[in-house]
Amino acid sequence: MSNRRFICAVLLSGLCGLPAGLLAAGKCERLVATGNPQSPPYLWRDPLHPDLLQGASADLLQHLGRELGVEIAVLDSGTWTTAQDEVRNGRMDLLLDTPLTLPQLEQLDYVHPPAWSVDTLVWVRREHALVYNDWSSLRGYKGADVRHAAGTAEFAAFAKDNLTIETLPSLSKALQALALGQHDYVLAPRDAGQLALVRLGLTEQLQALPTAVMSQSLFLGLSHNSACNEPWLRGQLAKKMTELLASGVPATVLQANLARWQAQQAPAVDAPSQ
Known part of the structure; x- marks a missing residue:
């Protein structure tokens, strides 16, 4: 045991x-x-x-x-x-x-x-041109989120029909892939995302956009x-x-x-x- x-x-x-x-x-x-x-x-x-x-x-x-x-x-x-x-x-x-x-x-x-x-934010590369105003702003971009991350049923339904989002096993992997240009954005909670950026040494490359995608x-x-x-x-x-x-x-x-x-x-x- x-x-x-x-x-x-x-x-x-x-x-x-x-x-x-x-x-x-x-x-x-x-x-x-x-x-x-x-x-x-x-x-x-x-x-x-x-x-x-x-x-x-x-x-x-x-x-x-x-x-x-x-x-x-x-x-x-x-x-x-x-x-x-x-x-x-x-x-x-x-x-x-x-x-x-x-x-x-x-x-x-x-x-x-x-x-x-908990607010979920859009994390992007600092030079990326994506401007987030609402869920529709993510159309046409390739995104990533994290398995078991908090999310609302309403956003999940919208994303299924309108967005391209890959689910990855960890936030670290998602942010590293973002820094390498493999995705246009990552959806992640505010505090967890900031901690991960510091841990990975990516604070100069990545940033969170100010408007929350959802709050749960x-x-x-x-x-x-x-x-x-x-x-x-x-x-x-x-x-x-x-x-x-x-x-x-x-x-x-x-x-x-x-x-x-x-x-x-x-x-x-x-x-x-x-």
């Missing part, structure tokens, strides 16, 4: 050992969360504890846990797809940074308000199959999330994790040669 599975099993066995009356009273003492391990500054693998995730979303969740008096472990499930499966089937309780979709409403209770609002809310989701999914917990998560947002905690942890991610990276690699 991997360390990740062992940690999860220990936490869940402890959860299952709690008296039924305690759970029913809304006093669940342990929760297990997961999310996309490749989405800095919100979540990424802890280099010192590879079975755990760190980032702004993990820190925000720990704030919630302390407010509620609930222990929360944020574990790495391996991929975004696996993370969603682990929460849907109840092996983990909470899914971090998930967009609200109709299919997932049948499997998750979404904690309102959303934890984050990302929520904390509680599994319908979680043993801890009780009215008390749902209500308290919503209450405490509202209080944290009003107090400015998300902005503070986001800035701290932007700095943390950059500090953990190796020196920037050379930019791709032209």
Whole structure:
């Protein structure tokens, strides 16, 4: 059994050992969360504890846990797809940074308000003539995006019928391909894109255009199959999330994790040669 599975099993066995009356009273003492391990500054693998995730979303969740008096472990499930499966089937309780979709409403209770609002921008080479005003501005250009990147259903429908966009496995690969002229633009979130440019040494070659292509809310989701999914917990998560947002905690942890991610990276690699 991997360390990740062992940690999860220990936490869940402890959860299952709690008296039924305690759970029913809304006093669940342990929760297990997961999310996309490749989405800095919100979540990424802890280099010192590879079975755990760190980032702004993990820190925000720990704030919630302390407010509620609930222990929360944020574990790495391996991929975004696996993370969603682990929460849907109840092996983990909470899914971090998930967009609200109709299919997932049948499997998750979404904690309102959303934890984050993420803008997706158009990234181009600095000498490129593309001017972005609306979705139609991208017609006739060759674009790229990233697998599992956040996106709205409305934009996906428009892109399918009107745009040429290649989906690549990582943001680094997409931006490197853009710098080499293999694409005209890349669609990527504002913060993640800027971090990647710094990491790759491409800040002089690439830039983001100012107008957002879309803005998407990302929520904390509680599994319908979680043993801890009780009215008390749902209500308290919503209450405490509202209080944290009003107090400015998300902005503070986001800035701290932007700095943390950059500090953990190796020196920037050379930019791709032209």
